Amino acid sequence: MDFSSFTLLAAGSDLGIEPAARGDADGVELRMDLADAPLSQLDAYDGDLPVLVTNRAEWEGGEAADTAERLDALERAVEHDAVTAVDLELAALSGAGDHDAGRVADRARDNGASVVVSTHDFEATPDRDAIADRLEDACAYGDVGKMASTARSPDDVLAMLGATRELSAAGERVATMCMGEAGRHSRAVAPLYGSRIGYAPVDPAEATAPGQYDLATLRSLVERLSSES
Numbered sequence: 001m002d003f004s005s006f007t008l009l010a011a012g013s014d015l016g017i018e019p020a021a022r023g024d025a026d027g028v029e030l031r032m033d034l035a036d037a038p039l040s041q042l043d044a045y046d047g048d049l050p051v052l053v054t055n056r057a058e059w060e061g062g063e064a065a066d067t068a069e070r071l072d073a074l075e076r077a078v079e080h081d082a083v084t085a086v087d088l089e090l091a092a093l094s095g096a097g098d099h100d101a102g103r104v105a106d107r108a109r110d111n112g113a114s115v116v117v118s119t120h121d122f123e124a125t126p127d128r129d130a131i132a133d134r135l136e137d138a139c140a141y142g143d144v145g146k147m148a149s150t151a152r153s154p155d156d157v158l159a160m161l162g163a164t165r166e167l168s169a170a171g172e173r174v175a176t177m178c179m180g181e182a183g184r185h186s187r188a189v190a191p192l193y194g195s196r197i198g199y200a201p202v203d204p205a206e207a208t209a210p211g212q213y214d215l216a217t218l219r220s221l222v223e224r225l226s227s228e229s
């Protein structure tokens, strides 16, 4: 996955959903922090879709303790042929975490995998300029800069879409979305403004973030809106 165009990922903790995802997804996000035996899942994986691996730290809204072992697991994961991208938190790359994730980025690149650098705000959405600055910072550390914020109003979504358009028009590869009910529609609209990655569960009961559409619905929405633009 090089994210040269919009890439829709079936997000979840079980690679067993891959056959059901093939019709609508371009890849799978394996949330290792939510999964049972994620490395064993990768060892056994014989699916068609490429995999992005994420091992989300607790301080970024995930379930993984901020330990060297969290990063060790990601280094082992990117050595699998099916793994063509890895998600690393901006904070873990810029020295804010207890452990530097730079070694994972290096191992990913050695294995030909893309690096998605992510930052989240689970409380609010900054203003447009602050979002643009965060996205620029993330883009500097990897192949795609990603931001997911929490929208409380249409103005929050407008700020995210404006920053998305600004960075994309400047040639940066970004992925953006607004979490929560007020931000939900951003998941279908942001690709029109340059967002390169979408995340959606096959089963809506298995959502990995607030406000996600299920995979088939998001694919349908994005395709319909893109065909009309």
Ligand SMILES: O=C1C[C@@](O)(C(=O)O)C[C@@H](O)[C@@H]1O
Pocket (backbone or CB within 6 Å): 011, 029, 031, 054, 087, 118, 148, 177, 179, 199, 200, 208, 209, 210, 212
């Ligand atoms: O960072 C992201 C984006 C996300 O939080 C979302 O809002 O869809 C879902 C996560 O699984 C993924 O790692």
